[in-house]
Amino acid sequence: MSEKITIYDIAKKLNITAATVSRALNNNPKIKESTKQLVLETAASMNYKQNKLALALKSGRSNNIGVIVPRIDSNFFASVIRGIEEELYPHGYQVIICQTHENPKRENENLYTLIDAQVDGILMSVTDVTNENDKAFHNVLQKNVPLIFFDRSKHIDGVSSVTINDFKGGYIATKQLINQGCKSIAHLSGDQSLEIFKNRFLGYKQALLDNGITFNEEYVIQSKSSVEAGKNAINILLELETPPDAIFSSSDFAALGAIQELRERNINIPQDFCVAGFSNEPFTKFMELSITSVDQSPLEMGKMSARVFLEQVGKTDTIKIEKKVVLAPELHIRKSTSRTRA
Amino acid sequence: MSEKITIYDIAKKLNITAATVSRALNNNPKIKESTKQLVLETAASMNYKQNKLALALKSGRSNNIGVIVPRIDSNFFASVIRGIEEELYPHGYQVIICQTHENPKRENENLYTLIDAQVDGILMSVTDVTNENDKAFHNVLQKNVPLIFFDRSKHIDGVSSVTINDFKGGYIATKQLINQGCKSIAHLSGDQSLEIFKNRFLGYKQALLDNGITFNEEYVIQSKSSVEAGKNAINILLELETPPDAIFSSSDFAALGAIQELRERNINIPQDFCVAGFSNEPFTKFMELSITSVDQSPLEMGKMSARVFLEQVGKTDTIKIEKKVVLAPELHIRKSTSRTRA
DNA sequence: ATTAACTATGTAATCGATTACACGAAAGTA
């Protein structure tokens, strides 16, 4: 019923050895053309399928790569994975998915599981902001398995990364708010021990500086990436002595929450208050009051990460290859920051 | 530098055989306690990692399962995958992702690639509506690899499935429109050779029947799941002699397009026209004019599919196990169909 | 005619772990 056909079965049937069969299947030039044809036909007729596990064991390459993300059901990460899969598919690599749920322990487990599974490379967005998992990272590198960080990166020798210029993202978003005439701009940030949030914040700060706006510590709120967090932020900000007239949020979800709360209070957007987000989540475009947001080109980021992996895989150079790719963020200007109609 | 430690290395160091090491590591009761401890300590100190490929080859089980979806960057599929991953993680299975991009040829390739990779099971949402790939499906089953369809299913002997009751989904969405006083309800359907779309359509039709509304062929439009398609549909429907006053769309994206086009024409929603969608995409909730939609509980669907897989894997019964799980759809009533404020 | 050079294929080791079977030593039994 479910007999597995091996090259030995083919060999037996043709009265030759498995070695010859293997060579014929691999198009080895030393094999006589007639034998080759015979083997190929027999293999097809017996419905032979190469056992990749045996091949993997022999060659030491599994043709699998691991991808670790905080969660998969976010448009950003799903799109990155899509990019990775599409780029690697033609090269015969399969993509194994792991989720950390923002838990460093899970990240650690995932790393070791992937090493155990003999993946040929690991592409990931880091969750651990402490140095807990550095040992695991080094373990990967030591096994000569390419390790590539995307989006959320971390400085580790020998690790390549594909990120966007978060500083610039923060800068252009803030600049757009300034261009609209906003004078006091607040910022919803994420966990600033993560470089991406730190850099977006720095870009925001620089934009203020470059345009003669004094930076106000009170205007910076560190929060989660959720609708609820956005609402709370507005509640806090509007109770300040001098409330702001705009927000640049590191999260589209928080931006949405802010907008919902502002509407609740009958504050007009963008006339009285402008809001810009980050990530360009699908809903920012769909809203009736569409939300200005910084696009991170996740698909491109995935493809680029995959390309970096392809460049590095198989290279036995003991010299550490380290490539840092930085993609340009793109501001999608929408109604939430468009006071003037062209 | 990157020396791979095997049980032979441990054996050599301790002057015993690899068999003993293997047994010690596997907690075989025949091994003396002192030896076991010694082996475990040595293994740890040498940083030994079991080679899963060797294990997989020997046991015939890879501990990988394959998941095939049309695309991963859709909230629905990403959520299903999340559910699958979370349910299977504690059991030591890794999830390999494949995308078909709605292309039957890709589906076919993916199936064979996964078989080649010796996955222990395949969970998928079918793309192929013809019978092109039936041979591939049978190939999977013949290898005694559990095959489970989720969401988009197909009748094949021996294949279990986890779906929602699409008929009921279509029914309750339509019923809600009727309850709001809508008299002539249109339906945007998908490719009806796919059972899910057929069933949603049938549910829609039945709801009309049960409520004394005559079914009108002209009101049913088959289209893609896109914003553009929704706009086009409205353009066609509003040119009919008797235009409808509501739409039940099999796609949230098409529902959104419809809403955008209706607004363009200054038609009030929900007062003059009601719209209900399907899938409960995140944006339906976020819109200012939130959209009523049928939830398919994708996370639960993923988990359930994984559980069905776990029940079936390893069972050598030649009797075909076939389990059909049908989840209940849940209507999320929102502003786009709420004429009365409680 | 004799040796060199190919050609096509076979032999056997290898990747790393598991496991049926074998076996010597220790312990228990009559």
Add this chain to the structure above:
DNA sequence: TACTTTCGTGTAATCGATTACATAGTTAAT
């Protein structure tokens, strides 16, 4: 004492494919 168990470990086959090396049969070269 002689015989049976039990215990702990070693031997070697196995999973399926690849490949360095060996070899028999041809052909070419001197």
